[in-house]
Amino acid sequence: MxxxxxxxxxxxxxxxxxxxxxxxxxxxxxxxxxxxxxxxxxxxxxxxxxxxxKDKQDFIERSLSEILDDFFDAVMIDGTDYLPAINTDEPIRVFSQQRAFKYIENEAETFDVLINNQENEPFFDHLYARLADYLQKFHQQVGAQFAELGVPVNLEISFIVSAELGLIKNWLRDGMIYTPRYMTQSIDKIFSQINCSGIFFTDFFVDENQNML
Known part of the structure; x- marks a missing residue:
């Protein structure tokens, strides 16, 4: 079998x-x-x-987990070409904005229901936690090269994750009137205004097309 x-x-x-x-x-x-x-x-x-x-609960939990797995499998990429040389035991993975918005556009019905329906708050919480976990690992891997803002790391992560997912929520709610490319460029412009001497959480979110210019 x-x-x-x-x-x-x-x-x-x-x-x-x-x-x-x-x-x-x-x-x-x-x-x-x-x-x-x-x-x-x-x-x-x-x-x-x-x-x-086994039952309905098992089905729902596994299905929602698989939706998240498929999403992050599609949008997480090798960060080598986007970051300065970093001494780490394993490759640093970063979040491709372009892939994320394109993926969500293709799965708009699913993500709109799961993100914007108040009844489905647990899914949003899991999405939030998964993205926060990736950022936490990113921070640990970057180590001493990470920018020191004098703010607790958990607050920095909360700010960045809330901003990213908030934009996705509103983009879906507004009927995706902007293209994935435009959303990627817009977030890139916003994040570029956060000036840091060193690597910051905004460097975790990359614009693949910009890197090819």
Whole structure:
């Protein structure tokens, strides 16, 4: 039997279930979404559902985690070309703004429901925490080359994450009237106004196209 993580049939079933969940979350609170509603929306049997998940809670938690995994897998890139030489045991990964906005544009229904629907606050909290964790690791890897502002690192991270996700929330809420490229350039301009002698959290967010000029 093929590995469940790579079996095309398994992947297709789970993707259909995730799409069904997102569509239902536009109409119902999570607690009002039953396994029956999910399976009917995804056009699969309850038996098939329970082959993949223990129960509704297991399905929701794993589905939302997979959505975040897929997002960060798509937008995190090697930071070698964007940072000064840093002595570290493992490559420093940075966040590609262009890839992030393009990915969200392609998955707009999913992210709009999960980020802007007040009923889905836990997803936003997980997204916030995941991005904050990446920034914390970035700070640790940069080490002595990191800019010292005299402000607790947790406050700096909170400020940057809130700004980044706030822009994404509003961009989605406004119907994505600006292109991913324009959003990338705009954030790059805003972040460039934060002047630091050294590497700062704003250097974690990169514009790939700008680096190619």
């Amino acid at each position: 093929a590995n469940s993580k790579t079996d095309p049939r398994v992947i297709k079933t789970r993707n259909n279930l995730k799409k069904a969940l997102v569509q239902l979350m536009k109409q119902y609170k999570v607690e009002n979404i039953s396994v029956q509603k999910i399976t009917e929306k995804a056009s699969i049997t309850r038996g098939t559902f329970y082959l993949h998940y």
